[in-house]
Structures are given as C-alpha cells and as structure tokens.
Amino acid sequence: MAGLDFGKLTKQSVVDSATEPRRIFAALPAKASKYARPWDVQSQVWDSWHERRTDSDLLIKMNTGGGKTVVGLMMLKSCLNDGAGPAVYITPDIYLADQVRAEAAALGLETTDDPRSGRFQAGKAILVTYIHKVINGISVFGVAGDTRQRIEIGSLLVDDAHACVSTLEHQFTLTIPRGHAAYNEISDLFDDTLRDQSQSTIRDLAEDVPGVALRVPYWSWADRQQQVLNALHPHRESTNGFKFVWPLIRDVLHLCDVAISYNEIEIKPPCPPIDRIPSLATAKRRIYLTATLADDSVLVTHFDAAPAPISTPITPQTADDLGDRMILTPMETHPGTTDEEVRTFLVEQALHRNVVVIVPSRRRAVFWRDFADAEHDSSSIHDGVRALREGHVGLVVLINKYDGIDLPGDACRILVLDGLPEAYSALERIEALALSESEAMITRQIQRIEQGMGRGVRSNDDHCVVLLVGSKLTQRLHKAGGSSKFSPATRAQLALSDQVADMLYGMPFSAIGSVIGQCLDRDPGWVAASRDALDGVTYPTTSTVSEVAVAEREAFRLAELGRYRDAHAKMRQAIIAANDDRRHEGWLKQRAAGYLHLSDPAAAQQMQKSAQTDNKAVLRPRDGVEYHRLNSLADQARQAAAFLTERYENGNDLIVGVATILDDLVPDPNQASVQMFEQAMYDLGLHLGFAAQRPERDTGEGPDVLWSLGKLAFLVIECKSGSTTDAIWRHDAEQLSHSMDWFAEKYDHTCSATPIMIHNTQVLHRQASARAGAKVITFAKLAKLRDAASKFAAALAADKAYGEVGKVSSQLTDWGLNGKVFAQTWGVAARKL
Known part of the structure; x- marks a missing residue:
C-alpha cells in the first residue's frame, strides 16, 4: 500500500506563510539538529523586530556569538512571506557570504548567489551576496543614469554593517x-x-x-x-x-x-552617494545587523539610514551572553616592560597555543616578522584564518585586520592588539592628522579597537585573553575617558580586568604568564568572576548617532541638490554639535566653507580663516596665514612643571604619555611618518618646558619645528627623519638656511637662534654648505636623546615629582635637557666629507 500524501493536509505551510520569525524557525522541516530550538536572545530580537518590521530602516545589535546569522535569515524569510521581497542578505566579503549560505542550507532555507535568479526575483529564494557586488559602477542591480533594467530589492539586510564601511568607502x-x-x-x-x-x-x-x-x-x-x-x-x-x-x-x-x-x-565624496544604486535607496525595508559597538553614526553617514530608527535599536533583553575575555595592558600592569619583552613572552606562549597579533601597518609588522610563524594581509587573510581554525600554527600576525574574521576556540587563545589603528590612504592620513586627539577621532579609534578585540571570542562559551600593547594604545584607553566609549559588556570586562591588573601591579612580568594560564585553563574562580562581571549588563535603550553625523549627511544631500547655502547652514549645525572640540570644529568649518564656496567664494575664505584658527592642520586660506611669534619663556623648569601637572593625573600616565611621544620620534624612511615625527618633536619641547610651534605646517613657511628656550633663545629645527643617505644633500642644507632667513625676518636682532637638523649623518655632501653654528642631531644622538627623555619622565613619575619645580629643574640638568645646553649636548657640528 502506498504511503499517504500528508502534503494535502495543509494548503500553505507555516514556513511560507507566517511572518513571525519564531514560528517560521519552529516550523522548518529540514533544519539540522543543532537548531532544535532558538536561543532566548534570538527570540527576543525576533519578537521586537516583528512589531517594527515595516520601518524602512532598523538596527539590530547583538553580541558576537548570539546567532546573528540565523536571526537575519529568519527576518528576511519573514519579509518574503510578508510580500516585501525580493530579499537580499549582504555580507562584508565573499567568504562570509559562503558561510551564510552554508548556514541557510543547514536550516533548510533556499538561497542563491545569482541576482538574476528567477527564484530570487520571484521572492522564493534569498539572495546572499557581498557588498562589493551590490555597490559598484556597473552593479547588476543598476546604477542611476544607466539604461539597464534594474533588479529591484524589497528587503535587504546588511550583516556586520560596520565591517562593510571600509569597502563602501573604497567603492566610492x-x-x-x-x-x-x-x-x-x-x-x-x-x-x-x-x-x-x-x-x-x-x-x-x-x-x-x-x-x-x-x-x-x-x-x-x-x-x-x-x-x-x-x-x-x-x-x-x-x-x-x-x-x-x-x-x-x-x-x-x-x-x-x-x-x-x-x-x-x-x-x-564627503559621504557615499548611496542612492547611485537606486535599488538600495528604494528598498522597502533595510535592516542593519551589527555587533554591540557604542557608536552607530556611520550607518547615517555612509548608508544614509534614517537617524531616528537607528537611534532606537532592537536588542536582546540582556547583554551578558558575551564570551569570556581577560583584557590586560602590560604598560599598566608592568610600566617598565618593553615591547621586546612582551614579544619574547608571546613567542613562548605560541609554542603550544595560537597567538594572533593584529598590527596597524606593514611598518609595525616588521617588528614581529622574524618571530612570527605566519604573516597575513588582506590578500592572504582567509587562508591564514583557515589554517588557524584547522589547528596549531603559533604566532600569527594580521596586518590592519580588525573586523570581518572569526577566530573561535583554539583558533585564537591569546589575541594581541599592538598599537593604535592607523589610517592607510592619503585622505585618511590627512584627516587623521587634522583630527588627532579630537573626540571624533578618539571615538573612531576606540570603535576600531573594540572591533579588533572581538575577533577571538565568537560565542558565549568561548574564551581568550586579550593583550593591549603599545604606549599609544594604552594612552588612548586611559586618556579623555577612552574606556567609556566601549560598549557596556566590554566596559564590564575591562573593569574586571582592571582589578586583575591591580593584583598584578608590583609583581615581576613573568607573573602575567601564570595569570593568563588561569584564564585559559578555566580556573573556577576566574570563570565565576567573569560571569558575575557580565551579570545584569544590558544594552543601552538608545544607540549613539551623533548630531554631527546627521548634519553632515543632510548637508551633503543638500549640496547634491545644488542648495549650497542650505548645505552651509546645515554644516553650521554640525559645528555647534561638536561641543567646543576646536580641532573638530575647524575640520567641520572647512567642510562648510567648501559648500559655501560654490555660492559665495569670498565668504568661504573668511570661514576658512576661522577653520585654520581652530585647527592648524586644515587648508590655509587663499591669502595665507599671518604668523604669530612665539613668546620667550622665563623659567623652563617652572613651565615644564605646570605643563606636566595639567596634562597628567599620575606618574604612570606621565610615563605612558612620554613613551607615546618617543615611539613617534624614531627615524623612518616611510614619509607617511614624517608628520608624526614633527609633531613628536613639538610635543617633546612642551614636555621639557619650552614653547613650541610648527611654522611650516601652520603657515607654509619656516622650519618644521621651532622651540623657544627662554631668554630670547630659539632652536630652528628641520626634521629629516626619513633620511637614509650617508651625506646631507645640498637642498636639505639650503632648507635649513632658508628657515634661518625666515627666523631673521620674523624675529628682531634681540633674538638668537641655533640651526638644528635631525639627520642620519653629520657629514655634508661636497656641494652642500652648513649655516654658521648649525648642529646636527644624528640618529645615533637621537636614540640617546630618547633614552634621556624616557629616564627624565621615569625619575619624575614617583610621588608626582613632576609637579615640583625644584625636582623638575634637577632632572632637566641631570639628563642634559636644559635649554642652555640642549644644542651642545645633543647636536654635533656638521662637517664636510
């Protein structure tokens, strides 16, 4: 007897008719056994989303490991059942798209990777693709202005939206x-x-x-x-x-x-004109799926999402489902520890577990290269991740990869973030220099750091140790409330780790190894403390979308329409919203002036002057910038004590702060570091009690750095930190001479200046001539100067001695940093071959 056809018992299955994601999930007939029932966090998100599903823009925030992919797939299946198709699931790259399709197959959901698929366009299958394929000048979905038939999108979901931002910028x-x-x-x-x-x-x-x-x-x-x-x-x-x-x-x-x-x-462009892909702009529903990062402004600036719904994200009821992370900062637990000591320790750890080091640049990768078992950049990253997931590799260096990769379980047991994330492209470097130390840049860097910290814990039962290495990264976490910019769950883990750091303080550096072992070997006391730290942590009810970002996006939209005065007016709102962050205000004023120029060039130049007053790193106005002379200070030690007391809360902050400067005061043939070197020389002068300027940057004329030593004495400094030649070339010598001529023009005869060049060598090329009295701080001398400055800071760190004028004066003298002898101590006479 033939079996009964039970398919006749229902006209339409729940899977293809229900709009509640939970019902769809429960009714899936062919899902793998691991999907027996949804997690609580998934059900909570589905229920909240279902109530708001018709909103045009929605933000879903979940911890890593919370089952985001399943959440997203069920929501898109609901959209199809609700008549809001076709549905597109967008990932940051092709590899993650493959993973999503594999998960969909395990659930028994039909997907495709072909936008021309009839099943997709009919709303029967979900298109799973990656952002590069959707957004490009010959997109299969159609581009504004072309004559090709467009592929419409009813509902789209952008997974790991923050990780998509860099690709989005690249595409535009x-x-x-x-x-x-x-x-x-x-x-x-x-x-x-x-x-x-x-x-x-x-x-x-x-x-x-x-x-x-x-x-x-x-x-x-x-x-x-x-x-x-x-x-x-x-x-x-x-x-x-x-x-x-x-x-x-x-x-x-x-x-x-x-x-x-x-x-x-x-x-x-200032913001990506995302509406150039009309199918994205006209989609009925746009869902942004992100990790629990603290700032979501990029969804407005880059995806043109509506600010109001983005500001009220959909989240689980609690945020305590994050995996276990012990987060340690060696410069905090052991202030005297060198990078080399940390490296040696990690090489030993990598003998029996995977250690992943994320570095911000190829330059920093060199520090690890001879000790690493593998090194990967964007071209080989996925092969590297695959190897880590398959077994023990050892110490692996990843270059500038803070998002878009998963390193669960034994793939990564110790994750190291070495240094602050850096800007790569020319425009990014220009912006980073202009916004250095501004609230806007600090927020971006913290967000990038948090993205990186999330690579090693990919589920709530996963665990790893995170080491935050480097003076700049350490300073960023503890200066200007940096740690407050992390998400609540990460803040809770940082607070617990700070308690561990207090327990470690004063112990030898070797003790950090046993503490890490306790975490990785699942010491019951640590596991309980880690769980308790996250207990009761909830998501914020609102998401951070800055008023600046909203105004910037609206200003760009107005400028696109040719309404330049309105765009300028909207940018003024952004300037007000910058809350007296002068560097950021100057940057925003320049943007406002750019829009204003298209309707009133004269007024735009006046605004550019104001921008340059607020931020010396922005463009100089058409008619230049008036130079203002440096004041001559009377007492170096008193000035240094006042500066250090205002800048630092305690001795360890002083040590870290000076180390941050000295890390940039290193010769490097890559000229991308030149601006950082010059800024470090400027900052060093302030720390030593001198007045300082960067005339060439600020006005387009004069030396790279100018120090006022007091009593009308000055140092005119040209920085050739990228020099590799064995002689000082004629044009470099002439540049120093021209800077001395500039000084003579700007300062009267009562002032004296010593010409200083920082260079690889003191030897002049046969065609070069040195200015009378010129001194060269060779790279060898520079290394000794860095050492002296470091010891100066360490000596003053104890008991806040840096606030006592007498002690500061003694240390300046002891380390050869007194203005009276500085040039003679650290400079050598230039000489001919």
Missing part, C-alpha cells in the same frame, strides 16, 4: 595610480595651488618621496572642474578603477575631497 573612491595618464594631468593642473599650501611637500612629491600627500584646496578643485573633466572623462571606461567608480561619483565630482600623493591621486 576613485584612485588614479602614478603611472596613469590622468595622474600627471591632474597634478600639473593643481601644482600652483599646492605650492601655496606647502613648498617643501611639493618638492618631496617631485622627488618621489614615499608617503607624502597634499590635499587639493576645495576652491581650486571646484573652480577648475572643466579641466578636471577633460582629464578624467576620456578614461571613464578604460580600467576597472575607473569603470567601477566613475558612474558612482561623476555627478558629485565637484563636491569631492582630493589628495595627491607620491603614488596616486584619491578622489572621494
């Missing part, structure tokens, strides 16, 4: 390499206006000095749009770089930020 950035015909056309077109910004940087560009970059003034870019179009338009379909980007930015080209570096030109 036109990069023209040095060898491209348009490179020379564009750079020649703006040569004159770039010279007005910095003569020395123009010379470096001409000499192919790596790492150098200049921003093209917005007024020149806007005024020469016809010539720009003449240079770029013929190449619109010539290379992938053009054809994937040009259609996305051509209509906002006049609004773009532009930087010219030694190896490429970057052209990028």
Whole structure:
C-alpha cells in the first residue's frame, strides 16, 4: 500500500506563510539538529523586530556569538512571506557570504548567489551576496543614469554593517595610480595651488618621496572642474578603477575631497552617494545587523539610514551572553616592560597555543616578522584564518585586520592588539592628522579597537585573553575617558580586568604568564568572576548617532541638490554639535566653507580663516596665514612643571604619555611618518618646558619645528627623519638656511637662534654648505636623546615629582635637557666629507 500524501493536509505551510520569525524557525522541516530550538536572545530580537518590521530602516545589535546569522535569515524569510521581497542578505566579503549560505542550507532555507535568479526575483529564494557586488559602477542591480533594467530589492539586510564601511568607502573612491595618464594631468593642473599650501611637500612629491600627500584646496578643485573633466572623462571606461567608480561619483565630482600623493591621486565624496544604486535607496525595508559597538553614526553617514530608527535599536533583553575575555595592558600592569619583552613572552606562549597579533601597518609588522610563524594581509587573510581554525600554527600576525574574521576556540587563545589603528590612504592620513586627539577621532579609534578585540571570542562559551600593547594604545584607553566609549559588556570586562591588573601591579612580568594560564585553563574562580562581571549588563535603550553625523549627511544631500547655502547652514549645525572640540570644529568649518564656496567664494575664505584658527592642520586660506611669534619663556623648569601637572593625573600616565611621544620620534624612511615625527618633536619641547610651534605646517613657511628656550633663545629645527643617505644633500642644507632667513625676518636682532637638523649623518655632501653654528642631531644622538627623555619622565613619575619645580629643574640638568645646553649636548657640528 502506498504511503499517504500528508502534503494535502495543509494548503500553505507555516514556513511560507507566517511572518513571525519564531514560528517560521519552529516550523522548518529540514533544519539540522543543532537548531532544535532558538536561543532566548534570538527570540527576543525576533519578537521586537516583528512589531517594527515595516520601518524602512532598523538596527539590530547583538553580541558576537548570539546567532546573528540565523536571526537575519529568519527576518528576511519573514519579509518574503510578508510580500516585501525580493530579499537580499549582504555580507562584508565573499567568504562570509559562503558561510551564510552554508548556514541557510543547514536550516533548510533556499538561497542563491545569482541576482538574476528567477527564484530570487520571484521572492522564493534569498539572495546572499557581498557588498562589493551590490555597490559598484556597473552593479547588476543598476546604477542611476544607466539604461539597464534594474533588479529591484524589497528587503535587504546588511550583516556586520560596520565591517562593510571600509569597502563602501573604497567603492566610492576613485584612485588614479602614478603611472596613469590622468595622474600627471591632474597634478600639473593643481601644482600652483599646492605650492601655496606647502613648498617643501611639493618638492618631496617631485622627488618621489614615499608617503607624502597634499590635499587639493576645495576652491581650486571646484573652480577648475572643466579641466578636471577633460582629464578624467576620456578614461571613464578604460580600467576597472575607473569603470567601477566613475558612474558612482561623476555627478558629485565637484563636491569631492582630493589628495595627491607620491603614488596616486584619491578622489572621494564627503559621504557615499548611496542612492547611485537606486535599488538600495528604494528598498522597502533595510535592516542593519551589527555587533554591540557604542557608536552607530556611520550607518547615517555612509548608508544614509534614517537617524531616528537607528537611534532606537532592537536588542536582546540582556547583554551578558558575551564570551569570556581577560583584557590586560602590560604598560599598566608592568610600566617598565618593553615591547621586546612582551614579544619574547608571546613567542613562548605560541609554542603550544595560537597567538594572533593584529598590527596597524606593514611598518609595525616588521617588528614581529622574524618571530612570527605566519604573516597575513588582506590578500592572504582567509587562508591564514583557515589554517588557524584547522589547528596549531603559533604566532600569527594580521596586518590592519580588525573586523570581518572569526577566530573561535583554539583558533585564537591569546589575541594581541599592538598599537593604535592607523589610517592607510592619503585622505585618511590627512584627516587623521587634522583630527588627532579630537573626540571624533578618539571615538573612531576606540570603535576600531573594540572591533579588533572581538575577533577571538565568537560565542558565549568561548574564551581568550586579550593583550593591549603599545604606549599609544594604552594612552588612548586611559586618556579623555577612552574606556567609556566601549560598549557596556566590554566596559564590564575591562573593569574586571582592571582589578586583575591591580593584583598584578608590583609583581615581576613573568607573573602575567601564570595569570593568563588561569584564564585559559578555566580556573573556577576566574570563570565565576567573569560571569558575575557580565551579570545584569544590558544594552543601552538608545544607540549613539551623533548630531554631527546627521548634519553632515543632510548637508551633503543638500549640496547634491545644488542648495549650497542650505548645505552651509546645515554644516553650521554640525559645528555647534561638536561641543567646543576646536580641532573638530575647524575640520567641520572647512567642510562648510567648501559648500559655501560654490555660492559665495569670498565668504568661504573668511570661514576658512576661522577653520585654520581652530585647527592648524586644515587648508590655509587663499591669502595665507599671518604668523604669530612665539613668546620667550622665563623659567623652563617652572613651565615644564605646570605643563606636566595639567596634562597628567599620575606618574604612570606621565610615563605612558612620554613613551607615546618617543615611539613617534624614531627615524623612518616611510614619509607617511614624517608628520608624526614633527609633531613628536613639538610635543617633546612642551614636555621639557619650552614653547613650541610648527611654522611650516601652520603657515607654509619656516622650519618644521621651532622651540623657544627662554631668554630670547630659539632652536630652528628641520626634521629629516626619513633620511637614509650617508651625506646631507645640498637642498636639505639650503632648507635649513632658508628657515634661518625666515627666523631673521620674523624675529628682531634681540633674538638668537641655533640651526638644528635631525639627520642620519653629520657629514655634508661636497656641494652642500652648513649655516654658521648649525648642529646636527644624528640618529645615533637621537636614540640617546630618547633614552634621556624616557629616564627624565621615569625619575619624575614617583610621588608626582613632576609637579615640583625644584625636582623638575634637577632632572632637566641631570639628563642634559636644559635649554642652555640642549644644542651642545645633543647636536654635533656638521662637517664636510
């Protein structure tokens, strides 16, 4: 007898008709056994989402390991059942898209990777793809202005939305390499206006000095749009770089930020014009799935999400489902510990467990290279992750990879973040320098750090130890309330780890190994304390979306419409919202001036002057900047004590702060570090009780750094921190001489200055001549100066001695840092070959 056809008992299955994700999940007939029932956090999110499912923009925030993929797939299946298809699940990259499709298959859900699939377009299958495929100048979904038939989207979900941001920015950035015909056309077109910004940087560009970059003034870019179009338009379909980007930015080209570096030109709009992919803009439902990061402003600035619903995210009822992390900062637990000691310790740990080190740059990767078992960048990262997940590798270095990878279980038991995340592209570096130490930049860096810290714990029963290494990273966590910018669960784990740090303080560094072992070997006391620390932690009821971000996005939208005065007015709201953060205000004023220039160039220049007053790192206005002389200070020790007392709360903060400066005061042939070196020399002067300026940066003329030593004595300093030659070339010697001429012009005969050059060697090329009295701080001498400054800080750290003028004076003398002898102590006479 044939079996009964039970399919006739129901007209339509719950799986294909219900809109409640929980009901759909429960009714899935072919799901794997591990999906027997949903987790509480999943059910809580589904129920809250279902009540608001018709909102056009929604933010879902869940801890890593909370089953976000299943949550997202069920919500999209609900959308299909609700008639809001077709449905698209977007991941940061192709590898994660493969993982999502595999999970969907285990659930018994139909997916496809083909946007042209009839099953997808009919609302029968979920398209799982990655952001690069959706957003590009020849997108299969259609681009505004082209004649191809568009593929409509009813509901879309962006998974790990914060990790998608870097790809999104890349897709809207036109990069023209040095060898491209348009490179020379564009750079020649703006040569004159770039010279007005910095003569020395123009010379470096001409000499192919790596790492150098200049921003093209917005007024020149806007005024020469016809010539720009003449240079770029013929190449619109010539290379992938053009054809994937040009259609996305051509209509906002006049609004773009532009930087010219030694190896490429970057052209990028202030905000991604996401509506260039109309299917994204017109989708009925847009769901953003993110980890529990503290700031979600990028969803507004980059995805053009509506601020109100993003500000009220959907979350589980509690945030205590995060995996176990012991977070230690060696410079806090053991202030005298060197990077080399930490490295040696981690090499030993890696003999029997996987240790993953995330570094911000290739330059920092060199520090680990001879000790690492593997090193990976974006081109090999997924092979590296696969190897870690398959077994023991050892010590693995990942370059600038803070998101988009999963390292569960034994794949990573010790995770190390070595140094602050750094900017890579020319425009990013320019912005990072301009916003250095601003609240806006601190928030970004903390968010990037938290993303990195999340790589090693991928479920609530996972565990790892996180080490935060480096003076800059340590200072960022403890200065300006940095730790308060983390999410609640991470803050709770940091607070517990601070208690561990207090217990470790004063013990030998070797003790950190046994403490780490207690965590990784699941010591019952630690496991209980870790669980207790998270108990009762909840998600904030509102998400942080800054008023600045909202105003910036709206201003860009108005500028797109040609309403430049309205865009300028909206940017004024952003400036007010910056809350007296002057560096950020200056940056925002420059953006406002850029919009205003398109309707009132004269008024825009007045605003640019105001921007430059607030932030010396922004563009100098068309008619230059008036130079203001440095005051001559009377008492170096008194000035140093006052500065250090105001800057630091305790001795350890002083040690970390000075170490941060000295980390940048290191020779490096990569010219991307030059600005950091010059800033470090400026900061060192302030710490030693001198007045300091950076005239070349601030006005386009004069030396890299100027110190006022007191009693009308000055040091005119040219920094050649990237020099590798065995002689001082003529143009470098002439540059120092020109800076001395500048000093003579700006200061009267009562003032005296000693010319100082920081260089690899004291030897002059045969065609070079040194200014009378010139001193060279060679790299060998510089190393000794760094050591002296470090010991100066360490000596003053005990009992807040840095606030006592007498003790400061003694230490300045003991370490050769007194202004009267500084040039003689650390400088040597330049000499001929």
